[in-house]
Amino acid sequence: MSFYECLKAFPEGAASASRMALAAKRLGYQGIITCNQEPHKLFRPDACEKIGGIEVILGTEVVASNPKVLRSRISALRPRYPFLMVRAGNEEMIRAACEDPNVDLLLHPCDIHRPLGIATARAARQNQVAIGFDLSPVLYLYGQKRSRWLEASRRNLLLARKFELLLIITMCASSHLDLRGPRDIMALAELAGFEPEEAKEALRRPGALVEQNRRNWLGPGVELL
Amino acid sequence: MRSRLPVLRTRRRYMAFELEAEGARTIQPKDLMDEIFAIQFSLFGESGAAANRIKLITFNGRRGLLRCHHQHLSDTRAVLAAICSIREWRVALHTKGVSGTIKAATEKYLPPLHEISGESDGRRIELVEISGCIIRTQGLEVDLCPDDRSKTKGSDTRYLGLTSFDLSGGHEHADGTADGL
Numbered sequence: 001m002s003f004y005e006c007l008k009a010f011p012e013g014a015a016s017a018s019r020m021a022l023a024a025k026r027l028g029y030q031g032i033i034t035c036n037q038e039p040h041k042l043f044r045p046d047a048c049e050k051i052g053g054i055e056v057i058l059g060t061e062v063v064a065s066n067p068k069v070l071r072s073r074i075s076a077l078r079p080r081y082p083f084l085m086v087r088a089g090n091e092e093m094i095r096a097a098c099e100d101p102n103v104d105l106l107l108h109p110c111d112i113h114r115p116l117g118i119a120t121a122r123a124a125r126q127n128q129v130a131i132g133f134d135l136s137p138v139l140y141l142y143g144q145k146r147s148r149w150l151e152a153s154r155r156n157l158l159l160a161r162k163f164e165l166l167l168i169i170t171m172c173a174s175s176h177l178d179l180r181g182p183r184d185i186m187a188l189a190e191l192a193g194f195e196p197e198e199a200k201e202a203l204r205r206p207g208a209l210v211e212q213n214r215r216n217w218l219g220p221g222v223e224l225l
Numbered sequence: 226m227r228s229r230l231p232v233l234r235t236r237r238r239y240m241a242f243e244l245e246a247e248g249a250r251t252i253q254p255k256d257l258m259d260e261i262f263a264i265q266f267s268l269f270g271e272s273g274a275a276a277n278r279i280k281l282i283t284f285n286g287r288r289g290l291l292r293c294h295h296q297h298l299s300d301t302r303a304v305l306a307a308i309c310s311i312r313e314w315r316v317a318l319h320t321k322g323v324s325g326t327i328k329a330a331t332e333k334y335l336p337p338l339h340e341i342s343g344e345s346d347g348r349r350i351e352l353v354e355i356s357g358c359i360i361r362t363q364g365l366e367v368d369l370c371p372d373d374r375s376k377t378k379g380s381d382t383r384y385l386g387l388t389s390f391d392l393s394g395g396h397e398h399a400d401g402t403a404d405g406l
Contacts, residue, residue, distance in 0.1 A: 015386030
C-alpha cells in the first residue's frame with residue numbers, strides 16, 4: 001500500500017537500520033526513511049540491502065542552534081539526501097524551516113502554548129513544506145499531559161486543513177518496539193483528530209516526497225528528462 | 226447481559242494480535258489484560274469502556290485473540306497500539322486481523338505456534354561500534370545487551386535490536402544462522 005515511516009536507527013536509536021527494516025517489512029510498510037541527525041554514522045547501512053522486499057531510504061534530520069545556521073545546513077544537505085526533516089522547538093526555527101522550500105518535513109511540537117500559527121501555515125503552504133505529526137506522545141504520555149497533547153494536535157490539524165497543508169504522520173520510532181502497523185497508526189491518528197482517508201494519505205506522503213526529490217528538477221516546474 | 230431478542234444482541238468481532246516483548250520475556254495474560262484496561266480507561270473513559278467491552282479470549286504469551294464490539298474496531302486497535310510497556314518491560318502489540326467468529330480468526334490469523342523460541346547462548350560480540358552479550362536470537366533477529374548502557378538511552382529499551390546481517394562483518398552469505406554470527 002506504499003506506506004513509509006520516518007525513524008531513527010542505531011546509534012541514535014536502539015535498533016539497527018536492518019532490524020527496523022525487518023520489523024517494518026513484517027508490518028506491511030513499503031519503505032522506511034532513516035532520519036538520523038548524523039546519517040554518515042549510521043551502523044551498517046549496507047546490511048539493509050540484504051533485507052529484501054523493503055526500500056530503505058537514507059534521509060536526515062537537520063539540527064541547528066539558530067535560523068541562519070539552519071538555512072545554511074539545509075542548503076548544504078539538500079543535494080546529498082532525498083529527504084530532509086526539521087524538528088523545530090521554538091517559533092524562530094519553525095518559521096525558518098517553513099520559509100525554506102528545501103525542507104520536506106517540519107515536525108511541529110504539539111504544544112498547547114505554542115500552536116501552529118497562521119503565518120507559519122501560510123509559509124508552509126507557499127513553500128510546500130509538509131507538517132509532521134509525531135504520534136509517539138500517545139504512547140509515552142499519560143493522563144492530563146496526553147489529553148493536552150491531543151487537544152493541541154486537534155487544534156493544529158484544524159489550521160492545517162484550513163490552509164490545505166501537506167500532512168505526514170509518523171511514530172518517530174527509535175526502536176523496533178516503537179514501530180506500529182499502518183492500520184494501527186491510522187487508529188491512533190483518528191484519536192488525534194485525523195479522518196481515516198486523511199491519515200492514509202499522510203502515511204503515503206513521505207514516499208511521494210522522496211519520489212519527487214529523486215527527479216532531476218532544474219527549477220520550479222521544470223524537470224530534466 | 227444476554228438479550229432475549231436476537232436482534233438486540235451485540236455484534237462481536239474477534240481481533241487477533243501478536244505481542245513482541247523485549248528479550249525473551251514472557252508476559253502473563255493477567256498483566257496484559259490489566260494494561261489493556263488501564264489504556265482503555267485512559268483513552269476512552271468509563272463510558273467508552275462500557276460501550277466496547279474488550280475481553281481476552283486466548284493468549285499464549287506471543288499471540289492472542291481479543292473480543293470487542295463491531296463498531297469499536299478502530300478504538301480497539303488504538304488501545305492495542307498505545308501499549309508500550311507491561312510491568313516496565315518494553316512490548317509492542319501488532320494487530321494481525323479481525324474476524325466474526327473465533328474459529329475463523331484462529332484458522333486465519335493464529336497458526337499453531339511452532340517452537341522457535343529465542344535461544345540464549347551467552348555469546349559475546351566485540352565490534353568497533355558495539356560490544357555486549359547476545360540475549361536472544363530468533364531467525365534473523367538478534368537482541369544484544371550492550372556493555373555501554375548509554376547506547377539505548379532515549380528509547381527506554383534494555384537491549385539493542387540488531388540482525389545477523391549487522392554482525393556478519395559484511396559476509397556475503399550470512400543467512401542469519403550461526404555462520405552469519
